[in-house]
Amino acid sequence: MMPEERRMTFSSVLDIIEGKSRSAVFYVQKQCSNLLEELPELTDDVEPHISWMSTALGKLPDAVNFWLGEASAVTSMHKDHYENLYCVISGEKKFILLPPTDRPFIPYGQYQPAVYRQRDDGEFEVVDRSGAEKVPWIPLDPLKPDLERYPQYRSARPLCCSVKAGEMLYLPALWFHHVQQSHGCIAVNFWYDMDYDIKYNYFQLLDSLCQLPGSM
Numbered sequence: 001m002m003p004e005e006r007r008m009t010f011s012s013v014l015d016i017i018e019g020k021s022r023s024a025v026f027y028v029q030k031q032c033s034n035l036l037e038e039l040p041e042l043t044d045d046v047e048p049h050i051s052w053m054s055t056a057l058g059k060l061p062d063a064v065n066f067w068l069g070e071a072s073a074v075t076s077m078h079k080d081h082y083e084n085l086y087c088v089i090s091g092e093k094k095f096i097l098l099p100p101t102d103r104p105f106i107p108y109g110q111y112q113p114a115v116y117r118q119r120d121d122g123e124f125e126v127v128d129r130s131g132a133e134k135v136p137w138i139p140l141d142p143l144k145p146d147l148e149r150y151p152q153y154r155s156a157r158p159l160c161c162s163v164k165a166g167e168m169l170y171l172p173a174l175w176f177h178h179v180q181q182s183h184g185c186i187a188v189n190f191w192y193d194m195d196y197d198i199k200y201n202y203f204q205l206l207d208s209l210c211q212l213p214g215s216m
Contacts, residue, residue, distance in 0.1 A: 025072045027068070027073035028068040030065075035188060039066055046064075053190065061190040064188065064191075067185070068184070077096070079177070081174070081194050082194055083191070085168055086163060086171055088165050088166070088186075089166075089186040091184055093182075094160070094162050098159070098175065098176040099175055100175060100176075105154075105155045110136055111134055112132070114126050114128045115129065174203055
């Protein structure tokens with residue numbers, strides 16, 4: 001399920017979040033290096049990259065993303081193919097983390113893509129992308145896991161952590177994560193493309209075995 005996307009001035013977004021509008025859930029979370037590409041006025045306030053991470057990986061980040069949103073904006077469990085340094089500037093982020101080795105305990109399904117669209121009366125409707133292929137997604141909510149439907153999740157060992165203003169979380173590539181935030185939380189993250197090495201091959205093997213009939 002994809003959100004409705006809107007182009008707005010930054011001041012308009014701030015007005016909505018500071019007023020705690022409930023007509024919709026607003027979240028600046030466009031993951032295309034939006035800090036550098038769309039908000040250049042803010043770049044003088046942050047480093048262009050994390051020098052020790054760039055040195056360790058031998059490359060610069062592929063994307064530097066800016067995040068600003070409401071407490072109602074919750075990110076469902078997923079994984080990314082990036083080494084992620086997540087820096088909280090204001091507020092707090094709460095992460096539920098699971099390592100790639102917990103893949104056998106994490107359910108996946110194939111779902112028809114859809115998008116939210118606001119009607120003229122202000123209500124939102126769900127619009128199926130009928131021509132699009134189904135996509136894999138995790139149906140489990142780690143805050144309220146349905147263990148009758150997904151009993152294998154009992155064997156998972158999630159880690160919970162809070163990242164507060166001035167703190168940084170290193171989130172390795174392929175780690176599953178679910179994210180909550182305080183109202184008006186501001187963060188910047190640095191995405192470094194992962195190395196598709198033997199660790200990735202091992203994960204691909206594990207993921208393939210989990211998709212075999214009767215494996216879950």
